[in-house]
Amino acid sequence: NAGVTQTPKFQVLKTGQSMTLQCAQDMNHEYMSWYRQDPGMGLRLIHYSVGAGITDQGEVPNGYNVSRSTTEDFPLRLLSAAPSQTSVYFCASSLDSTGELFFGEGSRLTVL
Amino acid sequence: AQSVTQLDSQVPVFEEAPVELRCNYSSSVSVYLFWYVQYPNQGLQLLLKYLSGSTLVKGINGFEAEFNKSQTSFHLRKPSVHISDTAEYFCAVSDPRRGGAQKLVFGQGTRLTINP
Numbered sequence: 001n002a003g004v005t006q007t008p009k010f011q012v013l014k015t016g017q018s019m020t021l022q023c024a025q026d027m028n029h030e031y032m033s034w035y036r037q038d039p040g041m042g043l044r045l046i047h048y049s050v051g052a053g054i055t056d057q058g059e060v061p062n063g064y065n066v067s068r069s070t071t072e073d074f075p076l077r078l079l080s081a082a083p084s085q086t087s088v089y090f091c092a093s094s095l096d097s098t099g100e101l102f103f104g105e106g107s108r109l110t111v112l
Numbered sequence: 113a114q115s116v117t118q119l120d121s122q123v124p125v126f127e128e129a130p131v132e133l134r135c136n137y138s139s140s141v142s143v144y145l146f147w148y149v150q151y152p153n154q155g156l157q158l159l160l161k162y163l164s165g166s167t168l169v170k171g172i173n174g175f176e177a178e179f180n181k182s183q184t185s186f187h188l189r190k191p192s193v194h195i196s197d198t199a200e201y202f203c204a205v206s207d208p209r210r211g212g213a214q215k216l217v218f219g220q221g222t223r224l225t226i227n228p
Contacts, residue, residue: 031214040121042202042218050214058215090155097212098144098163103155
């Protein structure tokens with residue numbers, strides 16, 4: 001059972017480039033979310049989804065887009081990368097609103 | 113908006129000593145509370161959670177936490193730590209009426225270092 005899988009694990013971008021961070025889960029969880037982790041700031045919610053076709057913004061959504069066409073996948077798109085988006089990104093999934101969040105191993109993004 | 117304050121950014125402890133990691137949250141309404149652990153270069157794992165009921169919550173690896181509504185605290189404790197407990201620990205809160213565990217607000221993290 002793979003759980004939550006994120007790709008790529010590492011990525012370096014130049015300012016202005018776009019890219020997509022992939023996230024897939026094989027636990028048939030309805031809820032999925034993206035967080036970013038920055039030193040001294042804990043994790044902050046970017047976007048989340050409560051099911052296929054339904055997404056909503058979190059605390060820090062600017063500069064990011066998401067979509068949820070299937071239960072399994074929840075990609076995060078950076079439209080025009082900025083140095084402020086240098087961070088470690090975590091995807092997570094959960095069975096329901098009271099349940100444990102299962103996290104991927106993270107994607108470390110550096111924007112030059 | 114909800115917020116979480118972890119009062120110590122770093123806590124060094126000797127092996128087999130007890131430890132307490134402090135967490136305070138700001139909310140006047142009912143909340144869900146969580147502690148997650150992050151080992152180096154890994155994602156986060158749930159240690160324990162409080163949704164309702166008994167204020168003393170037991171989790172994995174011998175950790176426990178006590179919900180104190182009057183002090184808006186949710187401190188994490190372990191009576192005897194091991195080298196393998198070295199990790200970063202995050203306290204998190206959510207509003208059951210607004211997304212529950214899907215919309216967590218995390219504290220800044222506490223780095224626990226166990227010395228032999």
